[in-house]
Amino acid sequence: MEAKKGALGFKQNTPLERFFNGLVVENPTLVLMIGMCPTLAVTSSAINGLGMGLATTFVLALSNAVIAALRKTIPNTVRIPSFIVVIASFVTLVQLLMQAYLPALNAALGVYIPLIVVNCIIFGRAEAYASKNGIVPAFFDGIGMGIGFTCAITCIGLVREFIGGGTAFDVQILGEGTVVPGAVGSFLSTYQPISIFIQQAGAFFVLAFLITIMNKVKMNLAAKGKDTSKFGEGCCSSAEEAAADKIMADKAKEKEASE
Amino acid sequence: MGQTIINLVGMMITASLVNNVVLSQFLGLCPFLGVSKKTDTALGMGAACIFVITMASLVCSIIYKFILNPLDLSYLQTIVFILVIAMLVQFVEMILKKFVVSLYQALGVYLPLITTNCAVLGVALNNVTDGYGILESTVVGFATAVGFTIAIVILAGLREKMEYNDIPAPFKGMPMVLLTSGLMAIAFTGFSALK
Numbered sequence: 443m444e445a446k447k448g449a450l451g452f453k454q455n456t457p458l459e460r461f462f463n464g465l466v467v468e469n470p471t472l473v474l475m476i477g478m479c480p481t482l483a484v485t486s487s488a489i490n491g492l493g494m495g496l497a498t499t500f501v502l503a504l505s506n507a508v509i510a511a512l513r514k515t516i517p518n519t520v521r522i523p524s525f526i527v528v529i530a531s532f533v534t535l536v537q538l539l540m541q542a543y544l545p546a547l548n549a550a551l552g553v554y555i556p557l558i559v560v561n562c563i564i565f566g567r568a569e570a571y572a573s574k575n576g577i578v579p580a581f582f583d584g585i586g587m588g589i590g591f592t593c594a595i596t597c598i599g600l601v602r603e604f605i606g607g608g609t610a611f612d613v614q615i616l617g618e619g620t621v622v623p624g625a626v627g628s629f630l631s632t633y634q635p636i637s638i639f640i641q642q643a644g645a646f647f648v649l650a651f652l653i654t655i656m657n658k659v660k661m662n663l664a665a666k667g668k669d670t671s672k673f674g675e676g677c678c679s680s681a682e683e684a685a686a687d688k689i690m691a692d693k694a695k696e697k698e699a700s701e
Numbered sequence: 702m703g704q705t706i707i708n709l710v711g712m713m714i715t716a717s718l719v720n721n722v723v724l725s726q727f728l729g730l731c732p733f734l735g736v737s738k739k740t741d742t743a744l745g746m747g748a749a750c751i752f753v754i755t756m757a758s759l760v761c762s763i764i765y766k767f768i769l770n771p772l773d774l775s776y777l778q779t780i781v782f783i784l785v786i787a788m789l790v791q792f793v794e795m796i797l798k799k800f801v802v803s804l805y806q807a808l809g810v811y812l813p814l815i816t817t818n819c820a821v822l823g824v825a826l827n828n829v830t831d832g833y834g835i836l837e838s839t840v841v842g843f844a845t846a847v848g849f850t851i852a853i854v855i856l857a858g859l860r861e862k863m864e865y866n867d868i869p870a871p872f873k874g875m876p877m878v879l880l881t882s883g884l885m886a887i888a889f890t891g892f893s894a895l896k
Contacts, residue, residue: 475875478734479819483727526787530780538776553826556779560819562731641890642725646883650876657871 443652455575457582464586470563471594472656477563481595482645484554488611491599492592493547497540497555501532503581506572508532510580525568526559533558539675559639602648606639623659709840717843717848719893721818724852724886733853734878736814743857747850749811751843754821756793757786758842761825762835775829782825790815792861820849852889856882 446457453459470476477498485496505528509516516524540548548555558564567587572580603609608616615622616633638644720726723733729750761782769775794812797805815821820879824845828838859881868877 479727479730482730497743523784523787526783527780530783534776534779537779553823553830556826557819557823559779559783560822631732638887641886642727643883643886643890645727646879646886650872650883653879654871654876657873658878661871 447670455579457578460579460582461586461589464583464588464602465593468587469590469594470587471591471598472624472652475653476566477561477591478649479557480554480561481598482649484551485595485599485602485645485648486570486606486640487609488596488599489547490550491595491597493544494554495552495588495592497536497551498558498561498563498591499585500536501529501558502567502588503584503593504531505529505564506567507577507581509568509572510575510577516573521573525565525573529564529568530559531544531567532607563587596650598652602639602644605636606641607637608633608635709837712837712841713844713847713877714895716844717851717887718889719895721852721889722824722894723731723849724882724889726823728823729818729849732814732818733856733882734875736811737853737857737878740854740857740861743853744850745808746811746814747846747853749808749815750818750820750849751846752808753793753812754824754849755776755839755843756845757789757821758824758828758877759839760785760789761829762833762838765829766835778826778829778830783822786821786825814877820845852885855885859885 464470468474471478471481480494480498484490505525508523508528512524512528533556536558537548539556556584567583571583600610603611604615608614608620614620616630617635618631620627620630622630639648643648716722722728723730728754732746732750737743764781764785765775765778769781770777794805794809797809797812824842825838828841830862833841860878863877863881872880
């Protein structure tokens with residue numbers, strides 16, 4: 443019965459199992475490595491990461507639930523456009539809510555809020571999980587995946603903000619104007635922020651080191667003989683890489699044939 | 702008239718180099734990282750992107766100006782644009798297959814990959830936010846795609862050179878590509894003086 447067990451020994455497809463599966467076992471950013479565009483773009487501060495993560499969680503949970511509810515109604519041939527319409531509707535909903543209640547965050551995230559539509563995490567979960575399972579597990583799968591994504595990008599945002607500006611959640615810790623009092627404070631205020639970390643290049647560097655660490659973890663697990671098939675290759679681009687390889691192979695074949 | 706052309710050239714430089722779509726806006730990262738192994742394929746992907754992004758910017762701005770804006774439906778832009786882009790890519794593929802066979806042979810394989818490229822939707826949405834007209838949107842769309850092509854071809858060239866380098870095992874693959882992109886992003890910030 444070992445194989446039937448889900449993530450972390452919970453019974454499979456229960457809400458709790460789905461939640462921890464998304465948060466730890468199949469964390470979309472750190473393990474599956476999908477949805478990298480927003481991961482790079484909005485992590486210049488922890489608050490931006492948190493806002494983006496929660497917006498994505500909202501869309502992911504509700505679109506998963508709706509797609510699971512409609513899974514027997516939608517014909518297989520038109521499922522992709524149907525999923526897009528469902529996802530885009532919820533994204534529009536989030537966009538309008540944020541414009542009304544969180545205008546500052548909305549301005550900071552800008553075009554990346556409507557671009558949640560093309561985030562591969564959402565589409566991937568709709569295709570891989572929600573279209574095959576019931577409403578309740580699909581909803582909690584969305585919550586788990588979303589919270590996993592939120593935690594990951596908030597942490598990346600925190601690292602970039604802390605090194606690049608000396609702040610954590612907009613509170614000055616290092617550098618001039620630190621909130622820490624006394625001698626420790628005067629020591630901390632000598633810190634010179636490395637501002638490249640909050641610029642665009644910093645996003646690439648932080649993600650590169652993160653994937654390096656995950657590669658190391660993966661290699662250690664493989665050395666111990668554990669299953670590492672879940673780990674992604676880095677980015678949603680593996681499908682595209684495969685397609686590009688196929689194109690090259692086809693071209694080589696054509697060349698051979700013409701010769 | 703002369704003034705308009707100067708303005709348009711300025712917008713093209715800003716869109717292609719200063720606000721480079723991949724290196725400073727982080728749009729279209731998936732093809733940027735995925736299809737940049739060889740310069741040939743990178744160039745093909747870039748050409749297909751120029752074609753699709755220019756068309757999509759034109760069509761989306763026409764739809765926005767004549768349908769969504771007059772009817773006060775601009776809140777539907779995300780849904781409408783994504784469906785229009787998905788349809789447009791299919792449509793372009795069919796047209797090329799039937800009528801322009803040589804172009805289809807060159808670009809056809811890349812077209813299905815572009816539907817998932819967030820740069821297409823991002824450019825269309827940015828054009829609306831910036832309040833550009835139809836001509837400006839098309840020009841900006843074209844220039845953005847040219848910027849994408851420049852970035853992906855440079856990265857592909859660098860990756861071809863790095864293929865036989867001795868890289869520590871955990872850094873192999875994606876981390877090395879990301880570090881290279883980061884260095885390219887630093888280089889591209891130099892263009893901000895052109896603004």
